[in-house]
Amino acid sequence: MKKYNKKTFPVEEVRRFLEPSPTVLLTSKYKEEQNVMTMGWYTIMEFVPSLIGCMISGGNHSFELIKKSKECVINIPTIELSKTVVEIGNCNGSEIDKFEKFDLEYESGNIVKAPLLTNCYANFECKLYDDKLIKNYNFFIFEIVKARVATSPKYPKTIQYRGDSHFVESGKNFIIPSLK
Numbered sequence: 321m322k323k324y325n326k327k328t329f330p331v332e333e334v335r336r337f338l339e340p341s342p343t344v345l346l347t348s349k350y351k352e353e354q355n356v357m358t359m360g361w362y363t364i365m366e367f368v369p370s371l372i373g374c375m376i377s378g379g380n381h382s383f384e385l386i387k388k389s390k391e392c393v394i395n396i397p398t399i400e401l402s403k404t405v406v407e408i409g410n411c412n413g414s415e416i417d418k419f420e421k422f423d424l425e426y427e428s429g430n431i432v433k434a435p436l437l438t439n440c441y442a443n444f445e446c447k448l449y450d451d452k453l454i455k456n457y458n459f460f461i462f463e464i465v466k467a468r469v470a471t472s473p474k475y476p477k478t479i480q481y482r483g484d485s486h487f488v489e490s491g492k493n494f495i496i497p498s499l500k
């Protein structure tokens with residue numbers, strides 16, 4: 321699998337990669353156990369601090385690990401990993417070691433304990449910022465505390481989830497200058 325040359329990226333600017341809502345891989349770790357799940361349901365909430373709201377179903381094994389550890393990593397896979405992304409989102413980490421099963425390479429984070437996926441374009445380390453909506457909505461509000469992003473390509477080809485097995489691939493990028 322491809323490995324990227326990455327550099328530290330300003331956390332207040334990571335929305336450039338997350339506003340198009342690519343389907344991401346969420347890694348977690350609590351004590352000796354680590355896991356990875358697929359996530360498509362999230363939203364940017366603030367730039368400074370860099371906040372992101374994520375819906376993580378209570379039935380997911382990741383839910384327990386993240387609730388207990390209060391941290392995770394958002395990893396952005398590119399289109400080449402699409403099949404693996406779907407497979408990771410269709411199996412349960414309490415039954416199998418997904419890192420082994422899908423041959424996922426990973427490295428240690430700088431701030432959180434959850435692993436950074438080496439074969440993903442970007443890795444955003446997150447700490448739980450607000451737990452108020454978890455109980456009623458399984459909605460976690462995280463602060464991105466450290467970001468590492470590949471130095472190229474400038475615009476990675478990612479996939480967005482439309483539900484029911486339908487995806488869109490990211491398209492042409494262009495700039496419309498701000499009027500302010």
Ligand SMILES: Cc1cc2nc3c(=O)[nH]c(=O)nc-3n(C[C@H](O)[C@H](O)[C@H](O)COP(=O)(O)O)c2cc1C
Pocket residue numbers: 343355356357358359360361362375376377378379380381382383405406408409410411412413414481
């Ligand atoms: C494309 C795709 C997007 C998904 N998005 C989410 C999501 O945003 N939130 C969620 O809770 N589950 C989502 N899922 C489902 C989880 O990835 C799935 O339940 C996974 O098996 C959970 O793994 P775990 O039990 O090991 O944590 C998605 C699955 C796929 C295939």
